[in-house]
Amino acid sequence: MKRMLLFIGWSLCAAVPLYLWSATMAAQGGEIALLDVAGLLGHLAYAFLFLQACVILAFPWTEPLLGTQSSYEIHEKFGLMALTALLSHGFLFVAVYGGLPRGFFLWPAHAAFFLLCLNLLLSYGAKAGVIGYHLWAETHKSAALIFPLFFLHGALIFRGSYSTPIAVYYGVLFLLFMILAICRLKRGERLKRHAHKILDIIKENHEVWTVVCEKKRFKYVPGQYAFIRTIHNGRISAPHPFSMTSQPREKNVAFTVKWVGDFSSTIHHLKPGDSLVIDGPYGQFSFLKYDSPEMVFIAGGIGITPLFSMLRYAHAVKSRHPILLLWGNKRKDDIIFRQELKQMTLDMERFKVVHILSREKSKRGERGHVDEERIKKYVEQPYRAHYFICGPAGLQKNTVRILKEMGVEEKRIHVEKFSVV
Numbered sequence: 328m329k330r331m332l333l334f335i336g337w338s339l340c341a342a343v344p345l346y347l348w349s350a351t352m353a354a355q356g357g358e359i360a361l362l363d364v365a366g367l368l369g370h371l372a373y374a375f376l377f378l379q380a381c382v383i384l385a386f387p388w389t390e391p392l393l394g395t396q397s398s399y400e401i402h403e404k405f406g407l408m409a410l411t412a413l414l415s416h417g418f419l420f421v422a423v424y425g426g427l428p429r430g431f432f433l434w435p436a437h438a439a440f441f442l443l444c445l446n447l448l449l450s451y452g453a454k455a456g457v458i459g460y461h462l463w464a465e466t467h468k469s470a471a472l473i474f475p476l477f478f479l480h481g482a483l484i485f486r487g488s489y490s491t492p493i494a495v496y497y498g499v500l501f502l503l504f505m506i507l508a509i510c511r512l513k514r515g516e517r518l519k520r521h522a523h524k525i526l527d528i529i530k531e532n533h534e535v536w537t538v539v540c541e542k543k544r545f546k547y548v549p550g551q552y553a554f555i556r557t558i559h560n561g562r563i564s565a566p567h568p569f570s571m572t573s574q575p576r577e578k579n580v581a582f583t584v585k586w587v588g589d590f591s592s593t594i595h596h597l598k599p600g601d602s603l604v605i606d607g608p609y610g611q612f613s614f615l616k617y618d619s620p621e622m623v624f625i626a627g628g629i630g631i632t633p634l635f636s637m638l639r640y641a642h643a644v645k646s647r648h649p650i651l652l653l654w655g656n657k658r659k660d661d662i663i664f665r666q667e668l669k670q671m672t673l674d675m676e677r678f679k680v681v682h683i684l685s686r687e688k689s690k691r692g693e694r695g696h697v698d699e700e701r702i703k704k705y706v707e708q709p710y711r712a713h714y715f716i717c718g719p720a721g722l723q724k725n726t727v728r729i730l731k732e733m734g735v736e737e738k739r740i741h742v743e744k745f746s747v748v
């Protein structure tokens with residue numbers, strides 16, 4: 328219901344320029360000229376750019392309704408719609424004037440158009456793996472200028488006629504954009520002021536550490552994630568997404584981090600008493616949302632984290648639900664939470680763990696990767712089970728493909744991506 332209201336709100340927002348334009352055309356009478364259509368396309372582009380910016384600015388409030396992946400997809404789609412409207416807007420002017428009109432008012436529009444094209448190109452490049460994450464993340468900050476630049480273009484065009492309905496519409500959207508931006512900044516400041524004290528840093532293996540911190544009033548469901556920032560020696564890091572590995576009934580909250588780069592390599596330097604800024608919870612990846620005769624968790628390496636929160640929860644509530652964990656790791660030493668898993672198999676009679684190791688020499692146990700053979704061998708009710716998959720992109724893609732080829736319905740397959748592009 329809330330989701331539907333959100334979509335209605337968005338559609339109305341994009342429909343207003345269409346209505347205002349039609350009303351103006353009807354009042355003027357006569358035929359509609361190409362320039363009028365060009366104007367309408369410009370107004371539509373403005374509405375799409377506003378919506379594109381809002382999906383990200385309002386992320387903390389809209390993500391629980393839309394989900395993380397849908398929010399990013401909607402953001403991308405509004406960007407493409409804005410680009411199409413802007414291109415058509417420009418082409419119509421060229422068609423009428425034989426070139427673009429000149430004037431200072433065009434510079435902000437050119438800049439906005441350039442930034443939109445650049446950001447879309449880099450985003451697709453990052454998705455395809457051609458452009459590195461950091462180059463994408465740094466350049467994507469420039470996208471924050473696109474909507475204000477387009478507003479400036481409109482403000483320069485409407486000079487002297489700020490009371491017309493369409494000028495008021497431009498003003499209202501810009502005001503809403505500014506209010507959202509301020510709310511988001513204030514939220515960031517509030518989260519920093521209420522940072523969570525770190526209580527413990529636990530070494531899980533040679534490359535994985537768990538940060539345990541006070542919970543305060545942080546509420547979440549097992550399987551969700553949060554953006555965390557560390558405050559160490561007075562310095563605050565950039566936000567990075569991590570799944571909670573604790574379960575909601577615990578008195579503390581925990582994140583388990585694998586050393587992969589700049590940020591994750593600093594985790595083991597943290598000390599009890601340092602602070603963690605937690606922005607969340609986010610995500611829809613939780614078994615609590617589904618009723619199923621069997622839950623199948625498929626993890627690759629550190630992809631165990633959201634699934635482990637669910638397992639801890641199932642253990643805490645003494646679940647009698649059949650749960651199967653198929654967990655792929657390279658070697659035995661990579662397996663974290665070993666003792667706790669053993670205890671869970673003892674306490675939950677319908678819980679089973681199968682370790683699949685790809686680089687272990689000994690022949691004991693399953694070797695290789697999670698594949699169709701293993702799924703068919705261990706899953707009792709393959710077509711009635713719900714599957715929760717988290718791990719490297721390759722494992723996710725392969726497992727989803729295998730399940731679909733086996734004929735498992737799409738609605739039974741749930742994936743958590745450890746990537747934001």
Ligand SMILES: Cc1cc2nc3c(=O)[nH]c(=O)nc-3n(C[C@H](O)[C@H](O)[C@H](O)COP(=O)(O)OP(=O)(O)OC[C@H]3O[C@@H](n4cnc5c(N)ncnc54)[C@H](O)[C@@H]3O)c2cc1C
Nearest residue numbers: 460566567568569570583584585588589590591632745746
């Ligand atoms: C929803 C979600 C949940 C996650 N949960 C866990 C978890 O429980 N445990 C765990 O070890 N890892 C988790 N990750 C992955 C984790 O966020 C990255 O490994 C981490 O941000 C890497 O940062 P880095 O600077 O150490 O490494 P880098 O070498 O700088 O980056 C490695 C890769 O991590 C991603 N990344 C880097 N910085 C960011 C950022 N600021 N925001 C988003 N992605 C970034 C990029 O894809 C990049 O290519 C999760 C990711 C997502 C999206």
